[in-house]
Each structure stands twice: as structure tokens, then as C-alpha cells.
Amino acid sequence: MGLQRAGFYMALVHYPVLNRKGEVIASALTNLDLHDLARAARTYDVPVCYIVTPLNDQQALAGRLIRHWCEGIGKTLLPNRAEALERLRVVEHVGDAVLEIEREWGKSPTVWATSAREQEAALSHEAARRILERSETPHLLLLGTGWGLAPGALGRADALLDPIRGVDGYNHLSVRCAAAILLDRLLGNRGGDR
Amino acid sequence: MGLQRAGFYMALVHYPVLNRKGEVIASALTNLDLHDLARAARTYDVPVCYIVTPLNDQQALAGRLIRHWCEGIGKTLLPNRAEALERLRVVEHVGDAVLEIEREWGKSPTVWATSAREQEAALSHEAARRILERSETPHLLLLGTGWGLAPGALGRADALLDPIRGVDGYNHLSVRCAAAILLDRLLGNRGGDR
Numbered sequence: 010m011g012l013q014r015a016g017f018y019m020a021l022v023h024y025p026v027l028n029r030k031g032e033v034i035a036s037a038l039t040n041l042d043l044h045d046l047a048r049a050a051r052t053y054d055v056p057v058c059y060i061v062t063p064l065n066d067q068q069a070l071a072g073r074l075i076r077h078w079c080e081g082i083g084k085t086l087l088p089n090r091a092e093a094l095e096r097l098r099v100v101e102h103v104g105d106a107v108l109e110i111e112r113e114w115g116k117s118p119t120v121w122a123t124s125a126r127e128q129e130a131a132l133s134h135e136a137a138r139r140i141l142e143r144s145e146t147p148h149l150l151l152l153g154t155g156w157g158l159a160p161g162a163l164g165r166a167d168a169l170l171d172p173i174r175g176v177d178g179y180n181h182l183s184v185r186c187a188a189a190i191l192l193d194r195l196l197g198n199r200g201g202d203r
Numbered sequence: 204m205g206l207q208r209a210g211f212y213m214a215l216v217h218y219p220v221l222n223r224k225g226e227v228i229a230s231a232l233t234n235l236d237l238h239d240l241a242r243a244a245r246t247y248d249v250p251v252c253y254i255v256t257p258l259n260d261q262q263a264l265a266g267r268l269i270r271h272w273c274e275g276i277g278k279t280l281l282p283n284r285a286e287a288l289e290r291l292r293v294v295e296h297v298g299d300a301v302l303e304i305e306r307e308w309g310k311s312p313t314v315w316a317t318s319a320r321e322q323e324a325a326l327s328h329e330a331a332r333r334i335l336e337r338s339e340t341p342h343l344l345l346l347g348t349g350w351g352l353a354p355g356a357l358g359r360a361d362a363l364l365d366p367i368r369g370v371d372g373y374n375h376l377s378v379r380c381a382a383a384i385l386l387d388r389l390l391g392n393r394g395g396d397r
Contacts, residue, residue, distance in 0.1 A: 029280070045376075
């Protein structure tokens with residue numbers, strides 16, 4: 010019942026991102042980000058949400074969390090969480106996610122990046138939704154942690170999506186909430202509302 | 204630029220809610236819930252997000268967190284977080300939030316509750332949005348933590364909103380993500396998209 014014709018993937022990027030001072034860093038994982046993004050991915054039927062971090066200890070942490078909920082006692086206690094967290098896949102670089110999707114589809118994904126900053130020539134969510142409805146190319150959406158994607162990650166993108174605008178200029182949603190709203194706008198089942 | 208004619212408020216309810224076994228409990232605060240809901244409230248210009256808990260230590264915890272970000276060092280480091288967290292108000296019961304809104308508007312708010320379960324006669328998000336566009340009565344949206352609002356809280360509601368449906372039956376978003384999607388559907392600036 011998903012609207013997209015080809016696969017739509019997302020990646021939560023921990024490197025390269027910016028810190029508060031605008032420096033390029035590898036951010037630390039946030040436990041709840043992984044849960045929330047996995048649950049949103051499952052809800053909107055995004056097959057994989059990549060967790061991108063080049064740091065070994067952070068990869069191990071993510072792996073432990075995923076195993077706990079997908080194989081361990083977590084699965085018994087809360088089976089629907091396993092259904093969500095099994096959509097997470099830990100990779101070292103954005104390029105690894107791109108390659109994996111390319112192997113799956115036989116063509117490179119179009120990469121979209123998100124930014125809270127207003128940009129000339131950014132793609133509206135409505136236009137992005139229309140593209141997904143008819144595209145035969147897979148898409149990968151990059152979501153930045155910390156203070157957002159660094160130029161090195163933005164530079165990989167084929168297009169930038171518009172920021173989520175509230176009712177005035179304030180534009181500081183958490184990455185968890187921004188991701189949920191974006192999935193709803195791009196893939197949500199309209200008219201499924203009674 | 205908000206669409207609603209009268210005030211739209213929300214409340215994150217920690218009591219009475221259900222636990223995994225369906226028992227009525229007071230749930231513990233989650234630090235990130237407070238941040239995420241405050242940021243979403245600020246984004247969609249919801250004037251107040253009530254944090255409902257009857258537990259004194261939890262009220263104190265919420266108060267400390269709010270003061271840290273609105274008055275303390277947090278405000279200096281991250282002024283936009285103060286703008287968000289100053290919209291949080293800690294109250295003991297849902298009834299205290301209702302009374303406060305009543306004092307502000309001179310009339311009782313219509314109370315809407317959310318549930319992840321399908322319910323007969325629930326209000327669609329589209330219908331709820333149209334009501335808000337022309338209503339002169341304030342509204343209060345109750346969001347449940349834990350395993351959702353207990354009957355004692357649902358019983359206070361004038362109407363239930365539809366659950367957020369994904370592309371199939373899976374319906375287990377975090378309260379943070381569900382709140383963000385609901386605000387976007389009820390109050391989001393449509394057509395603001397380029």
C-alpha cells in the first residue's frame with residue numbers, strides 16, 4: 010500500500026555532521042533516535058533505516074541495542090519493537106548505504122538531504138512526494154544529527170528537501186520529530202483518514 | 204499565521220495511563236519527551252504544553268529541567284531551546300490544565316484524546332483540522348505516555364482522534380513522533396511548501 014514505486018530508504022547520519030560551533034564531528038548515538046526512527050520506518054514501510062557512524066564503539070552499541078530488541082529478551086517483552094528495530098542497519102559511511110541500495114536495485118539511489126536551513130532550489134515536500142509516486146529509481150533520505158549534515162554529506166546529495174516550516178521562522182525540531190513529519194508528508198496515506 | 208481561531212493546547216499525560224499489562228499507573232517522565240514536545244509546540248505555535256504528573260518528585264524534575272534551559276546556563280548555550288521549553292507547564296491533573304484554559308478564555312476547552320487503538324466514531328485528522336479553523340472554543344489535546352491514556356483520562360475527552368495509520372496495520376510510533384505528526388496534520392502550514 011506504499012505509494013512509492015521504487016524503494017525509499019533513510020539514513021541517520023552521525024558523521025560528517027556539525028556541532029554547535031559549526032565544526033565537523035562524529036556525533037554520539039542517541040538510544041531513543043534509534044527506537045523512534047525504526048518505529049517510524051516500520052509505520053511508513055521504509056525497508057531500511059541506515060545508522061551511519063564510523064566509530065567502532067558506537068557501531069557496537071547500536072548492534073547491542075538492535076540484538077537486544079530483535080533477538081533477546083526485548084523481543085519477548087515487546088514483539089512489535091523487534092518488527093521496527095530489524096529495519097535498522099549499521100554502516101560506516103553514507104557511501105556504504107548507497108552501495109547496498111545499488112546492489113539491491115541494480116541502479117544508484119537518488120540521494121536527498123535534509124537541512125533546517127532555507128536553501129535556494131530546495132525541493133518542496135509535495136514535489137518530492139510526486140516524484141516518489143512515479144519514480145522507478147530508489148531514493149535515500151539523509152537525516153543529520155547534531156547541528157545538521159556537514160558539507161561533506163550535503164555534497165553527496167542530488168537534491169535538498171525544504172526544511173519543515175512551522176507557523177513562523179522557528180525551525181528547531183528534534184531529528185526524531187522532523188523524520189516522522191517528513192515520512193508522513195512524503196509517504197503518508199492520504200485519504201486513509203475517515 | 205496559525206490557522207486556529209481559538210487556542211489549541213496539548214497535554215502530555217503521565218497519569219492516569221496504562222502499563223504493558225493494562226494496569227493504571229503514573230509513568231516516569233522522559234527527558235527527551237519534554238524537549239521534543241516543547242520544540243514541536245514552539246514550531247506549530249501551541250501556546251502551552253502541559254506536563255501532567257501527580258508525583259512530587261517528577262514535578263520537581265520537570266521544574267529543574269525547565270529552569271535549566273529557560274533561566275540557567277542552558278539558555279546561554281542554546282537560546283532557541285528556552286523559547287521552546289518556556290511553553291511547558293507542569294500540572295498535577297488534567298483537570299488543572301482544563302481550569303487554566305477556562306480562566307484564560309472564559310470558556311471550557313473541548314478536550315480531544317488520542318489513542319493508538321481504532322475506535323468507532325473517532326474524529327479524522329482532516330475533520331479535526333477543519334473544526335480548529337473555524338472554532339471559537341479552545342481545544343486541549345491529551346497525549347498518553349506509557350501504553351496510552353487510561354479510561355479515566357479517555358473519559359474526560361469530548362472526542363477521540365483517529366490513530367495515525369501507517370501503510371498497514373502497524374501503529375506503534377513513539378509519543379514524540381505521534382505528537383509531531385498530529386501537530387503537522389492539525390496545524391501545519393499547507394501550501395507554505397514551495
